[in-house]
Amino acid sequence: MTSVKKSHGKSHYFQTHASSVGRGLYLGMAGWSILLAVIFVAPFGYILFQALDLGVSWDDNFANSLVPLRNTFLLGISVALSAAVVGTGLAWLVVRTDLPARKVWAIAAPLPLAFPSFVGAYALIAGFAKGGFLEELLSPLGIHSLPSVYGFWGAWAVLTFFTYPYVYLPVQARLSTLPATFEESARLLGRRPLEMFATVVLPQTWTAISAGSLLVFLYTISDFGVPSLLRYLTLTRSIFDNRLFDPPTAVAHGLVLAVLAFMVIFAERIISGRGLSEEGHLSGDVAYRQALGRWRWPTTAVVAGWLGIALVGPLVVMGYWVVRGFLNRGRITGPLVLSFDGIWEPARNTLFIGVVTALVTVFALLPLARLTARYRSRLGAVCSSLVLAGFGLPGLVIALAFVFWVLRSPLVGFYQSLPLLVLAYSLHFGAQATRVSETAVETMPQQLEEVSHTLGAGRLRRFATVDLPLMSPGLLAGGGLVLLSTMKELPITLLLHPIGFDTLSIRIWAAAEELAFAQAGLESLVLVGLSAVLTWLLIVRRVRL
Amino acid sequence: MSTVTSSATVAETALASTFAQSSTAADNSELPMLCLRNITKSFGDEIVLEDISFSVPRAATVVLLGPSGCGKTTMLRIIAGLDRPDSGEVWSGSRQLTGPGTFVDVRYRRIGMVFQDLALFPHMTVFKNVAYGLGGRSFGERKKRQQKIVEEAIALVELEGLEHRRPHQLSGGQQQRVALARALVPKPEVILFDEPFASLDTSLRVEVRTEVHELLHSLGTTAVFVTHDQEEAFVIGEEVVVMADKRIVQHDRPSVLYSKPISRWVGLFVGQANMLPASVCGASAQTILGSIQLDEEYTSSQADVLIRPEHLEMLPSGSDNDGSAEAGAEVSTGFGTVELVEYHGHDTMYAVRLADDCVLKVLLPGSSPQFDHGSKVELCYVGPPATAFVKDQVE
Numbered sequence: 001m002t003s004v005k006k007s008h009g010k011s012h013y014f015q016t017h018a019s020s021v022g023r024g025l026y027l028g029m030a031g032w033s034i035l036l037a038v039i040f041v042a043p044f045g046y047i048l049f050q051a052l053d054l055g056v057s058w059d060d061n062f063a064n065s066l067v068p069l070r071n072t073f074l075l076g077i078s079v080a081l082s083a084a085v086v087g088t089g090l091a092w093l094v095v096r097t098d099l100p101a102r103k104v105w106a107i108a109a110p111l112p113l114a115f116p117s118f119v120g121a122y123a124l125i126a127g128f129a130k131g132g133f134l135e136e137l138l139s140p141l142g143i144h145s146l147p148s149v150y151g152f153w154g155a156w157a158v159l160t161f162f163t164y165p166y167v168y169l170p171v172q173a174r175l176s177t178l179p180a181t182f183e184e185s186a187r188l189l190g191r192r193p194l195e196m197f198a199t200v201v202l203p204q205t206w207t208a209i210s211a212g213s214l215l216v217f218l219y220t221i222s223d224f225g226v227p228s229l230l231r232y233l234t235l236t237r238s239i240f241d242n243r244l245f246d247p248p249t250a251v252a253h254g255l256v257l258a259v260l261a262f263m264v265i266f267a268e269r270i271i272s273g274r275g276l277s278e279e280g281h282l283s284g285d286v287a288y289r290q291a292l293g294r295w296r297w298p299t300t301a302v303v304a305g306w307l308g309i310a311l312v313g314p315l316v317v318m319g320y321w322v323v324r325g326f327l328n329r330g331r332i333t334g335p336l337v338l339s340f341d342g343i344w345e346p347a348r349n350t351l352f353i354g355v356v357t358a359l360v361t362v363f364a365l366l367p368l369a370r371l372t373a374r375y376r377s378r379l380g381a382v383c384s385s386l387v388l389a390g391f392g393l394p395g396l397v398i399a400l401a402f403v404f405w406v407l408r409s410p411l412v413g414f415y416q417s418l419p420l421l422v423l424a425y426s427l428h429f430g431a432q433a434t435r436v437s438e439t440a441v442e443t444m445p446q447q448l449e450e451v452s453h454t455l456g457a458g459r460l461r462r463f464a465t466v467d468l469p470l471m472s473p474g475l476l477a478g479g480g481l482v483l484l485s486t487m488k489e490l491p492i493t494l495l496l497h498p499i500g501f502d503t504l505s506i507r508i509w510a511a512a513e514e515l516a517f518a519q520a521g522l523e524s525l526v527l528v529g530l531s532a533v534l535t536w537l538l539i540v541r542r543v544r545l
Numbered sequence: 546m547s548t549v550t551s552s553a554t555v556a557e558t559a560l561a562s563t564f565a566q567s568s569t570a571a572d573n574s575e576l577p578m579l580c581l582r583n584i585t586k587s588f589g590d591e592i593v594l595e596d597i598s599f600s601v602p603r604a605a606t607v608v609l610l611g612p613s614g615c616g617k618t619t620m621l622r623i624i625a626g627l628d629r630p631d632s633g634e635v636w637s638g639s640r641q642l643t644g645p646g647t648f649v650d651v652r653y654r655r656i657g658m659v660f661q662d663l664a665l666f667p668h669m670t671v672f673k674n675v676a677y678g679l680g681g682r683s684f685g686e687r688k689k690r691q692q693k694i695v696e697e698a699i700a701l702v703e704l705e706g707l708e709h710r711r712p713h714q715l716s717g718g719q720q721q722r723v724a725l726a727r728a729l730v731p732k733p734e735v736i737l738f739d740e741p742f743a744s745l746d747t748s749l750r751v752e753v754r755t756e757v758h759e760l761l762h763s764l765g766t767t768a769v770f771v772t773h774d775q776e777e778a779f780v781i782g783e784e785v786v787v788m789a790d791k792r793i794v795q796h797d798r799p800s801v802l803y804s805k806p807i808s809r810w811v812g813l814f815v816g817q818a819n820m821l822p823a824s825v826c827g828a829s830a831q832t833i834l835g836s837i838q839l840d841e842e843y844t845s846s847q848a849d850v851l852i853r854p855e856h857l858e859m860l861p862s863g864s865d866n867d868g869s870a871e872a873g874a875e876v877s878t879g880f881g882t883v884e885l886v887e888y889h890g891h892d893t894m895y896a897v898r899l900a901d902d903c904v905l906k907v908l909l910p911g912s913s914p915q916f917d918h919g920s921k922v923e924l925c926y927v928g929p930p931a932t933a934f935v936k937d938q939v940e
Contacts, residue, residue: 030591054579131774179662179664181660181661181663182664184625184627184658184664185658185660186659187627187651187652188625188651188656188658189657189727190678190680190731191652191677191730195681199666199677200666204667204668221892236858
């Protein structure tokens with residue numbers, strides 16, 4: 001009986017294969033997928049090739065990477081640990097305790113994602129600046145000199161504040177599916193709340209915590225804006241500083257960074273693969289609420305304080321400088337220079353390049369997503385994992401590879417052109433679109449496609465009238481994520497943007513470097529406003545409260 | 546456990562001493578093990594429990610029986626200390642657990658609980674799950690002692706050799722036993738069971754139920770079960786508390802519940818029942834089956850008589866029993882047609898339509914059905930004096 005059923009299923013599978021995709025189309029999709037995989041691997045391959053071609057030597061180019069490597073590692077580990085603690089703690093408080101106003105915190109907690117981290121670094125510098133916001137605030141208390149924010153501690157603080165949502169979101173999702181009876185059993189069996197947290201809650205969320213922390217680690221070691229503005233010598237900074245006058249060193253350091261990043265991606269794969277099998281799938285519909293007792297209000301104060309600093313703090317600092325700049329219009333130099341004229345063009349450019357990148361990325365990756373999710377093709381799976389690995393390659397390394405490649409190739413005319421910029425973005429953020437697109441294809445019932453086929457619809461009509469409308473919510477989400485990331489991106493934009501095509505991040509970067517606080521504040525407010533809308537639509541709204 | 550060999554029995558008696566309930570304080574032994582007084586609970590505006598009082602004698606098993614949503618589980622959670630009632634008291638012997646100004650924390654109550662989903666920790670082995678209630682890490686003598694307790698508990702539920710498995714590597718019945726062992730290990734004074742067999746399939750459910758029943762009985766454990774399954778309640782419970790719509794409707798031994806339900810609703814809820822319209826005169830009712838003896842004098846003239854299907858006897862109509870049936874004072878008869886035959890193996894349930902629109906369920910023992918669909922039959926009541934519910938009685 002079973003064997004009959006099985007063989008029936010198999011023949012059915014082949015039938016579908018043959019009927020709904022023509023052989024030619026299937027080969028086309030496969031060819032396209034291979035091409036994509038090659039393109040996504042190319043930057044790393046090129047850096048490797050350059051390292052050999054430029055005659056990179058250990059003594060001259062690799063040995064001096066030890067200090068920036070150590071700093072990169074130190075910063076990555078510290079930020080990952082602190083983000084893990086904050087993200088997990090916040091998620092637990094919001095989902096599993098009787099913290100007052102939980103819904104408010106649940107909405108606010110992922111929102112720091114709306115801030116590009118270099119905007120956070122700018123806000124920290126502007127806030128602590130001489131004659132700035134904090135000094136004015138604290139001088140009545142007799143505090144006149146503030147500690148320096150530059151160096152490790154500043155970078156660590158900013159990155160922790162703006163990357164903890166990468167831990168918070170998966171842990172929050174995991175905790176809200178944890179059955180309340182686990183914690184209740186632990187309590188009934190005589191354990192204190194803290195013991196219960198350590199023996200039941202923590203082991204059950206371990207995979208989410210470690211995967212999120214690895215993502216934070218990856219983000220931190222790839223981040224360019226924060227260590228640069230806060231003057232902490234990491235690999236990204238040494239790559240950027242050496243790219244013009246010492247290309248072999250830049251390439252060598254890029255290689256070190258890329259290898260480090262791939263090791264992280266590899267570790268993440270292993271952890272999430274193992275975690276699923278050990279923890280099992282759970283579904284609890286009632287959440288456990290740990291009574292916080294006398295800790296209730298102090299905890300609320302800490303949560304409110306944290307989210308206040310992360311969300312309101314930067315906005316207040318920006319607003320403060322914008323107002324001061326506005327009140328001192330007409331000044332030519334210094335931190336108070338403020339011009340409203342130049343704001344619309346970069347805003348328009350930012351949106352334009354983001355939308356173009358999103359469209360290109362989503363549609364370029366759609367055939368691959370179909371191949372992997374619908375036809376379960378092994379070729380598709382291999383290509384897909386190469387595209388996903390592209391996510392690990394730091395943006396600065398991608399940009400560096402493109403710069404070196406284009407300048408030494410017949411395509412030199414494409415240097416700092418829009419197509420090249422879009423291509424670089426797509427390589428960097430393609431992974432985000434891939435995951436979402438695969439889900440979109442998977443959730444589409446195959447029968448619908450077959451039904452429309454039996455009704456005599458042609459391939460093109462079928463795609464336009466059945467596939468596309470059904471997949472559009474998923475594709476929109478994938479495109480939205482790419483748009484959000486593109487808007488917040490800094491190093492690729494910095495190295496590859498066409499002259500005269502300024503985006504908001506370019507302007508903010510330039511203003512922040514010149515300590516033009518008011519101008520940077522205005523542009524940051526616009527950028528954060530735009531990305532906050534997207535963050536709301538794509539992330540916060542999807543969180544199960 | 547279901548197959549009790551002589552050696553297993555010896556082992557069980559030895560092990561039972563570790564987990565058997567000891568009546569420590571002599572002065573306490575007369576108090577009920579668990580006592581609830583006037584418990585009221587609401588969630589927001591919705592009242593879920595209203596003025597609930599009952600007690601559980603030492604070493605007894607009491608079952609809370611009721612349809613889903615009647616507040617049984619909330620009741621259990623209040624006993625465990627997972628929820629606080631709005632008012633009322635919970636006592637364990639002479640110790641107040643919940644009351645005005647008193648709320649003993651969950652972990653000091655000495656109450657164990659087996660949840661519907663069992664809540665075995667998936668990241669721990671069977672051994673660690675069972676040992677969980679003994680506290681964190683321990684060393685030296687204490688560790689050895691704890692290890693012995695855990696091994697004994699695992700032996701008690703016959704899971705030797707599976708100590709290092711994870712819960713997901715066990716069958717449903719084995720998982721059930723791990724949950725029970727885990728609850729037994731801290732030696733609670735009372736164990737609460739929240740529909741523990743609901744997730745098992747029918748055949749396994751009966752088997753596991755028997756095992757648990759046997760174990761609780763041999764250990765003398767005081768237990769409170771929650772279920773919506775009447776059969777389960779009757780099998781396991783020495784006393785059954787029937788709950789409906791936030792309140793306790795009846796609290797009795799199962800046999801009393803079955804033979805003398807307090808209301809029409811309870812009568813229909815516990816087991817199969819026919820409600821036969823009758824005109825009552827004192828302790829006797831005139832029905833379509835003739836005259837039926839009632840269990841007491843009733844004042845009202847119109848009533849429904851509760852008739853269990855197994856208290857009806859069925860004969861082919863036109864047989865020579867006719868005359869004798871009319872002659873016998875306690876046997877009453879009526880004629881009808883068999884409309885439905887449901888064969889269960891050990892017995893058969895028939896639906897018989899009597900002359901006017903009245904269908905009665907009849908349960909006859911025997912390993913093969915004696916009547917076919919469409920047979921003309923004659924019914925007579927052969928049970929004990931029946932209970933009647935007067936017409937104007939509103940539930």
